[in-house]
Each structure stands twice: as C-alpha cells, then as structure tokens.
Amino acid sequence: MHDYAEPVTKLIDEFKRLPGIGHKSAQRLAFHILRTTKEEAERLVSAILEVKDKIIFCSVCNNLTDADPCRYCASLTRDQTIICVVEEPYNLVAIEKTREYHGLYHVLHGALSPIRGIGPEELHIKNLLNRLRPDESGECSVREIILATNPNTEGEATANYLGRLLKPLGLKVTRIAMGLPVGGDLEYADEVTMHKALTNRHEI
Amino acid sequence: MKLELVEAINFRNLSGSIELAPGLNVIYGANAQGKSSWLEAIYLLATTKSFRTAYPREVIRHNENEAILRARIKRGNLDKEIQLLIGATTKQTFVNGKREAVTRYLGILDAIAFTADEMEIVRGSPDARRKFLDRGIFGIHPSYLGTLNEYNRVLKQKNALLREASEAENKFKYQDLIEPWNDQLISLGTEIHLARLDYVEKLNEELKPELFQAEQITVRYKSSLEGKGDLGDYSSLLAERLKLRFDNELAAGYSLLGPHRDDLEIHCDGHEISKFGSSGQQRSALLILDLAQMSVYHNNFEEYPIFLIDDLDAELDRTRIEILLNYLGDNVQTIVSTSKRSIADRYRRRARTLFVQSGQVVEDLDIVQEKVELTAGAETTELTDPANEGGPLDEAENKSGNDKHRAPF
Ligand SMILES: [Zn+2]
Numbered sequence: 001m002h003d004y005a006e007p008v009t010k011l012i013d014e015f016k017r018l019p020g021i022g023h024k025s026a027q028r029l030a031f032h033i034l035r036t037t038k039e040e041a042e043r044l045v046s047a048i049l050e051v052k053d054k055i056i057f058c059s060v061c062n063n064l065t066d067a068d069p070c071r072y073c074a075s076l077t078r079d080q081t082i083i084c085v086v087e088e089p090y091n092l093v094a095i096e097k098t099r100e101y102h103g104l105y106h107v108l109h110g111a112l113s114p115i116r117g118i119g120p121e122e123l124h125i126k127n128l129l130n131r132l133r134p135d136e137s138g139e140c141s142v143r144e145i146i147l148a149t150n151p152n153t154e155g156e157a158t159a160n161y162l163g164r165l166l167k168p169l170g171l172k173v174t175r176i177a178m179g180l181p182v183g184g185d186l187e188y189a190d191e192v193t194m195h196k197a198l199t200n201r202h203e204i
Numbered sequence: 205m206k207l208e209l210v211e212a213i214n215f216r217n218l219s220g221s222i223e224l225a226p227g228l229n230v231i232y233g234a235n236a237q238g239k240s241s242w243l244e245a246i247y248l249l250a251t252t253k254s255f256r257t258a259y260p261r262e263v264i265r266h267n268e269n270e271a272i273l274r275a276r277i278k279r280g281n282l283d284k285e286i287q288l289l290i291g292a293t294t295k296q297t298f299v300n301g302k303r304e305a306v307t308r309y310l311g312i313l314d315a316i317a318f319t320a321d322e323m324e325i326v327r328g329s330p331d332a333r334r335k336f337l338d339r340g341i342f343g344i345h346p347s348y349l350g351t352l353n354e355y356n357r358v359l360k361q362k363n364a365l366l367r368e369a370s371e372a373e374n375k376f377k378y379q380d381l382i383e384p385w386n387d388q389l390i391s392l393g394t395e396i397h398l399a400r401l402d403y404v405e406k407l408n409e410e411l412k413p414e415l416f417q418a419e420q421i422t423v424r425y426k427s428s429l430e431g432k433g434d435l436g437d438y439s440s441l442l443a444e445r446l447k448l449r450f451d452n453e454l455a456a457g458y459s460l461l462g463p464h465r466d467d468l469e470i471h472c473d474g475h476e477i478s479k480f481g482s483s484g485q486q487r488s489a490l491l492i493l494d495l496a497q498m499s500v501y502h503n504n505f506e507e508y509p510i511f512l513i514d515d516l517d518a519e520l521d522r523t524r525i526e527i528l529l530n531y532l533g534d535n536v537q538t539i540v541s542t543s544k545r546s547i548a549d550r551y552r553r554r555a556r557t558l559f560v561q562s563g564q565v566v567e568d569l570d571i572v573q574e575k576v577e578l579t580a581g582a583e584t585t586e587l588t589d590p591a592n593e594g595g596p597l598d599e600a601e602n603k604s605g606n607d608k609h610r611a612p613f
Binding site for chain 1: 360368
C-alpha cells in the first residue's frame, strides 16, 4: 500500500482521533479539505481555535459558555427552585428546545461506567452538592432535582446513585419518564418525546 | 415464511446466488467446496450470528473489507429483501434497501438450526442451554433481546466494579457504587427469569418424544436460587440474596447471583440427559427440543421458521433423517447440507438439490451425464438414477410408511 504525501497522512491521522471517525471517513474528510479554498480552510481552523479560546465551562452548572456564570445560571427570570441534571451539554440543548422547562441545569459531563473507569469522582457531582448547601440565611432555594440522565443502563445507574445521595437532603428528587426508547440516548429524542418525559417525571 | 433467494458477495469462497424451493432443499458437494458456507450465510442472514465462528473477519474474503449477504423472503403476499453487511468489526442491517436497526431487521427471516455446535445443548455447559432458551424467547418476543443485552451490560459494569473492589484496600466504599447496578440487575433479572419460566412451560407442551421412539422427555428451568427461598417472588428473593452474599461477591471479584447462573434441565425418563444420556438419546432429545421450539414459534405466528441442518449425515443416522424430514414435510422450508451424493440422490425427487463446487451452485455433471445416457437408452438404470424412486434402501423405508410428503418432481 502506498502512503500519501506526509501532510495528507498527518491530516488523516488527526481526523482519525475524532470520535466516530474511522479510516475511510478520515480519508474522505481530508480529501474534502484538499479540494476547498484556502479561505474555507482558514474559516474552519479559526472556528476550532475560537471555541478553544472563548468557550469555558460555567463554574456553577458546568455548561459550555462564553461568559461565567452562563446565561441560564445568570438569568433572574428562571425558576431557582428546580435543577435539571443532564449528562452532556447537548442534552441541555434538547431540553431547552421544548421551551417548557424554565428551571436551572447541572451538567455532569458523563455517566457512571466502571468499565470505562468513570466513577462519581469523574463526574461533576461535588459542585452539584455545593449548590444544594443552605446559604447564610440557612435556606436553600432548590426544592426539586430532576434526574434527566439517558435512559440506558449507565444513565439509569447514575440517576439511581444520585437519588440515593440526594434523597437524605430532604429534596424532591424526580426521574424523567421512560417513554423514551429503552437503551437510547436523549440526543435522539424529539421535542415532543422530551416534553412528555419531563412532564411525566416521577418521584423516586 | 419462504426464503426464495440468497446472494453472497465476498463471503468466504461463495459466489453468485442460490434459489431455494419452498419445501426441502439439499445442498451437497465435497468438503470445503462451500455447502456449509451457504448454510452459514443463511443462518447469518437470519440471526446476524455465525454458527461456525465468533469472528466476523473470518467470513470476509481475503483482501476484501466487507462481505455482503442478501436474501429475498416471502411472507404471506409480502416480498421482503434483507441485507447484512459484515465488516471486520461492524455489522449493518438493511431491510428493503434501507438501513434499519437490528431490532427491526431480526424477525423477518427466522431460522432454527441443527448443527454440530448445537449438540452442546444436550451434552455441554449450561451456557449453551441458556442461549437455546433465549434464542427461542426473542424469536417470539423481539423486545426480549433488548432486556438481555441490557442485563449483560449491567453485569459487565458490576463485574468491573467487583474486580476493582477485590483488589482494593477499602472494600466498604464499593457498596454505594454497586447498589445502582444491583437495582437494575434485579429488575432486568426478574424479567429474564419470568420470560424463561414461561417459555419452558410452552416448550414442555410441545415436546413430542414419540416421534423418535424416545423415552419421556421433559425440560425444567433450574434457577440458581432454587432452595434459597420463595422463587414465586423472584425479585425480592434476588434482592435478599444479593444483600446476604455481598461479601462473597466482593471476595470473588465477579457476580455470583442472577439468571446468568441458571440452567435448563433436560430429563429423559427422569435422568438428566447431559449427564446420563447416550449420544443417540442426546441427538434425539436435541431434535425433539428443536422441533418443540419450532412449534412454539408456530403457535405464536401461525407460520414456521426455516429449518437448517448442517452436515446432515454427520450428526444423524438414516432413520432419524427420514423421520425428521418427513415430519418437516412441505410445511417447513428445510435447507440441509451434506457431503454425500447418496443422500442428495435419495431425496432428489422431493427436494431441490443444489450441487456446490468452489462456492458456486453448478450443474452436477454426473447427473447431466446420467440424464444424457438415460435419454440415449443406455443401460445405467441400476446406478443412482434421479428419475427412479431411489435406491433399495428407500424402498424398504417406504414400506414402513411415512411417505406422505413425496411431492411430484
Ligand atoms: Zn451555568
């Protein structure tokens, strides 16, 4: 098998590091880049650098943001008594799309998965607990936690674990309804399904 | 359901396609010419699994990236086309030319196979018997496959924790981590337990030992929690046992409790066949089980799955072959492979016979030759003659009855 010129091989190898990209796709992407104009390539590069420069994680909820705290955490109109816990930032976006939820969020950045070495310490659970501590007046504004992790075994285990952790704090802890396809990912749930899952949540 | 056409591309040494008849099909040819590969291809199309290898790479032709299998199936008045694309590490399923999830793909072509592998069910480890049960269940309840996959996933996650815990200093902290997995193990495990109990009951109703003059045959689901408490309330019992044996699981470093430790007991006249049965009894028992599985399927869908027998004469003697093929008759589409020309000849009149050479179905030149000689009036009729009723052995067997399925050629 003949190799491409080194810069091409390098680009293919970089693409191959991306999730879900195999050799064939990497090759296709690399040749697409080769065919584009220099301006288009520069636009792509600067978009990549811009997210690396400007996007940070919100120090309160861990959502992706360009300002800290993020617009959800900073908003005065959102319901401060309820926090919806999700696995990834894109799960948050899916819930926002329903336009029915007006509370706060908390992004875990993953789910429990012992086979991948992901335990509670690898998830953003500690700063969730911090948010539930009473303030100077001895009060905690949060009344309910919605566990909106994925309806698969890892998401279920994560919700179960958090439920056991949060129940003793005297909060209402709910789990979104499982009208969603079992073993699925919230990423693929449409707005209607997502809305139903939220409104039919049950206390655990 | 009728499998009409199977096509293979870059699959082992096969090439071209084969057309199958509604009743009996005999694929014959010398060893390593591809007769079993055609059967394997059909089984893969039905189940996405091979009965010959656990490594998909092995079925892909050397120097190719992927193998493609296609089938045309008639169900009632509906024509369906399925396609399985096999890569070195992935499989993709298509229905009528469109990519579909495997859960929508499975069930379009259902097959029951009698292969050398399957003998494990009657003489091997519990694992083979659990798989036999599970295959039967998701044949009639497709969603059971999801339950099973999730259970195995939970088990894998829990085992990873237990393995870690068995090497850790502070085992105590693992309780909180393991409980979320145990909760799912209990709910999914209970679903599996109940589904298997129900299926075993259905199987028992359909076991027909008299077919092979076998002794009384019964099956019994043997839960690994037997004798430990009230199995009627399985989820409570499993929860209780998990709590009680938590330390044992920590020490062992893997999961000790759940339906993945269960077994199916096959009794022949009160004796467990895997331990006390002769090899003949075991073969009969397996056939009886396979046919019962087929009947349960039929009770559910009012049609039969296709029946595959790899290397027909290697596992079964002539009498059993005859009884089996007569029983399957024209109702069940049956596809068998054999290396024996004599068997192909014996069933030539009521079967479609496919001669395989170098992976391809070709005209059997010997047969062509005989036909030419016959039409030329040559005196070769005492040789194996496709136009004749078959050899003397057939005549003898015919007298003992069981000839109702002899279809016109
Ligand atoms: Zn925030």
